[in-house]
Amino acid sequence: MAYDVDFAEVSTVGLESSPHAEALAGLRANEARYFKNKYDHTFSTQPAHEADDVVDHVARILKEERDIVIGSPALEATQFEVDGVRWSYVFYASGLSINVLWTIADGGKRAVGFKLCDGMDVPDELAAFKFARQRSKLAGTIRGSYFVIKGDY
Incomplete structure (x- = not known):
């Protein structure tokens, strides 16, 4: 069942x-606020087991591009298109959020992108990345942190 993320009343x-859970819910709400303010899009997520295709798509890109396998179980996922960009998000139990930005137009x-919620350690599989801080x-x-996708998925 889909859940429309409310950034006014943050929920776990x-x-x-x-x-x-609390910090990850705040991170998810932060993403919801961004999409509502920038695109007037309601950010909705589904339990990961209901969005296997999204979780598998993100895992395939990570594996084929950088040989990264996330060790934490996925909790929620979503995929949507706004303003010519397809976005895929997966939220993991460890507090990690991964998004894939894919401009539909050729050459876009x-x-x-990787985001770590407040209080979580950098997972071993992402130790090679440098992470910038944002309040x-x-x-x-x-x-x-992020990396540019070179392949076609």
Whole structure:
């Protein structure tokens, strides 16, 4: 069942099994606020087991581009298109959020973004990345990194 993320009243719905549920909910709400303010899009997520195709798509890109396999179970996922860009998001129990930005037009931007919720350690599989810090009223300190996708998925 889909869950429309409310950034005014942050909820841990769907994320309760994470040891960082509150911080991860804040991170998810931060993403919802961004899409509502920039694109007037309502950010909705589904339990990962209902969005296997999205989780598998993100996992395939990580594996084929950088030989990365995320060790934490996926809790929620979503995929949508706004303003000519397809976005895929997966939220993991460890507190990690991964998004794939894929511009539909040829030659557009294509990248994978990683965000770590407040309080979580950098997972071993992402140790090679440098993470920048960002402050958020909803999520506290978010650490993020990314890489450009070279292949076609």
